[in-house]
Structure formats: C-alpha cells, structure tokens
Amino acid sequence: MKQTINYLEDLLAIPSPTGYTNDVVDYLAKTVTELGYDYRRTPKGNLIVTVEGQNTQEHRTITAHVDTLGAIVRAVKPDGRLKLDKIGGFPWNMIEGENCLVHMASNQQTVSGTILIHQTSTHVYRDAGTAERTQDNMEVRLDAKVTNETETRALGIEVGDFVSFDPRTIITEDGFVKSRFLDDKVSAAILLKLLKVYAEDKIVLPHTTHFMFSVFEEVGHGANSSIDPKTV
Known part of the structure; x- marks a missing residue:
C-alpha cells in the first residue's frame, strides 16, 4: 500500500490538464523503465506497457487516465x-x-x-x-x-x-487520501503497483495484457484508440 501511495503522490504533484500531459507521461515512462518494462507512446500521447502472458492470442487491456480537468x-x-x-x-x-x-x-x-x-x-x-x-x-x-x-x-x-x-492533496494519519484528480490518478498508481509486483515476483499473467495510460479522457476520447486488435 505504501508504494501505491507514493506513486499516487508523485502523480498528483504533476500538473496534467488534458493537452498538457507530457510531464506526467515522462514520469510514467521513467517509472516503468526502472521496473524493467518496454513501453510505447502512441501518436495521440498514450503510454502502453505490454506484459506477455500465457495466452498470446486473446489479450486483455487495462486502462487508467492521467489527464485531469x-x-x-x-x-x-x-x-x-x-x-x-x-x-x-x-x-x-x-x-x-x-x-x-x-x-x-x-x-x-x-x-x-x-x-x-x-x-x-x-x-x-x-x-x-x-x-x-x-x-x-x-x-x-x-x-x-x-x-x-x-x-x-x-x-x-x-x-x-x-x-x-491545485490538487490540494492531503494524506491523513489514518491513511485516507483527499485530493483533486483521484479520478483517475489513483487507478494509474494502482496499475504501476501491479506492474512492480509482476516484475519483482516474476508473475506470468494468464493473458498478454496491455496497460494503457491515456491522456484525453476528460474530453471524451481517452482509450478509444490504440487498442490492440487481439483484445477481447
């Protein structure tokens, strides 16, 4: 949980209104690289990490957006x-x-x-x-x-x-997080934590899975492009 909160604090501290997301995507790129993953950035600006699984024909796609209001x-x-x-x-x-x-x-x-x-x-x-x-x-x-x-x-x-x-982020002594933009940076932090666990514990997923961090959700077209055709 502590690592997830650390990721969340980092993400919330980076201003990223839709259209101004290079800094937050750079952070994602640096983080996943340090975890040992390759990534790709789409022409639209999304960052995608693909984790190969046992089934390489039926893929899964999980998405979270890091752009904000x-x-x-x-x-x-x-x-x-x-x-x-x-x-x-x-x-x-x-x-x-x-x-x-x-x-x-x-x-x-x-x-x-x-x-x-x-x-x-x-x-x-x-x-x-x-x-x-x-x-x-x-x-x-x-x-x-x-x-x-x-x-x-x-x-x-x-x-x-x-x-x-200003996100006005506060983390209480009891572990509650109060902040703007938990939609959807909390989900992005969870995805980073999952990637960290998979890498460190050498977990092989049942299906090849694409972790997509999108950057245009707040204006209505976040992850509706660059979805791998094998995703079911």
Missing part, C-alpha cells in the same frame, strides 16, 4: 486578469477560490494565481453570493504586480496557455 487562457483582460475556457466538464463554482498555475508556453515557466468571480465583494456587489458563475464573470487574479493587459503579457502569458488547479 483544467483550463486554458481565453483572453487577457484590460485589468490584467485572465478569462478562461474550461478543459473537461465541471461547473464553474467547483473551482471558485482555487489556487492555480498558468503554464506559459513562451518561456516554460509558471505564474500562480487564484480563480475568482469578478464581483467578489458583497460590500460592493449585492449579487456576489447569488450571481451565476459563468465563463464571463470568472477570472484568474495573478500573483504578480500587474494592473493591465500589457503588464500581464510581459510576464509571458498568452491566449492558449494551460491553467492547472
């Missing part, structure tokens, strides 16, 4: 804050008050921030508590001294940059 920068506002588009399906109120990172493609650095509704103060906006949270009124307030669009763009932020949410 997230956002991209939709616009830089005149006041220097950011408008967002969602990656994946979730209500806006689910991320209100959440810490986040903006991953800048221009310089490969990050800027932290907070996701808030524009009308945050009940002293100023009477509808602050009742207003519907939408794409138009939710924004990122950056942890940077910026007051206008020019200053924000000078940081390197551009439209299309990925935004990841």
Whole structure:
C-alpha cells in the first residue's frame, strides 16, 4: 500500500490538464523503465506497457487516465486578469477560490494565481453570493504586480496557455487520501503497483495484457484508440 501511495503522490504533484500531459507521461515512462518494462507512446500521447502472458492470442487491456480537468487562457483582460475556457466538464463554482498555475508556453515557466468571480465583494456587489458563475464573470487574479493587459503579457502569458488547479492533496494519519484528480490518478498508481509486483515476483499473467495510460479522457476520447486488435 505504501508504494501505491507514493506513486499516487508523485502523480498528483504533476500538473496534467488534458493537452498538457507530457510531464506526467515522462514520469510514467521513467517509472516503468526502472521496473524493467518496454513501453510505447502512441501518436495521440498514450503510454502502453505490454506484459506477455500465457495466452498470446486473446489479450486483455487495462486502462487508467492521467489527464485531469483544467483550463486554458481565453483572453487577457484590460485589468490584467485572465478569462478562461474550461478543459473537461465541471461547473464553474467547483473551482471558485482555487489556487492555480498558468503554464506559459513562451518561456516554460509558471505564474500562480487564484480563480475568482469578478464581483467578489458583497460590500460592493449585492449579487456576489447569488450571481451565476459563468465563463464571463470568472477570472484568474495573478500573483504578480500587474494592473493591465500589457503588464500581464510581459510576464509571458498568452491566449492558449494551460491553467492547472491545485490538487490540494492531503494524506491523513489514518491513511485516507483527499485530493483533486483521484479520478483517475489513483487507478494509474494502482496499475504501476501491479506492474512492480509482476516484475519483482516474476508473475506470468494468464493473458498478454496491455496497460494503457491515456491522456484525453476528460474530453471524451481517452482509450478509444490504440487498442490492440487481439483484445477481447
């Protein structure tokens, strides 16, 4: 169990909104290589480890996805804050008050921030508590001294940059794990643990089995490609 939790902590600590998954797949590749496995990466970005079994004609495929919900920068506002588009399906109120990172493609650095509704103060906006949270009124307030669009763009932020949410991972003394993105990184951690056990104990599976780590599940097409035709 401890090793599974270690894998899970590692995975949760790597930002991986759909479309921004190279880092987490690199981690998977390094881990399975250290366990002695070969792997392949598909053009779509999935990582597949094939473990040969006794029956090589009827295969099994097990999948877990390592991409998560997230956002991209939709616009830089005149006041220097950011408008967002969602990656994946979730209500806006689910991320209100959440810490986040903006991953800048221009310089490969990050800027932290907070996701808030524009009308945050009940002293100023009477509808602050009742207003519907939408794409138009939710924004990122950056942890940077910026007051206008020019200053924000000078940081390197551009439209299309990925935004990841703080997973807020907590592991209690009793072993409970609280975190965003347990869907589905907990499954990925379990698959890594299984691969470790199979390698160390030299277990031969009944069927050749493909362990597929997919990277587009949150937008609806995670493991629906690259499935071996012998899978039954």
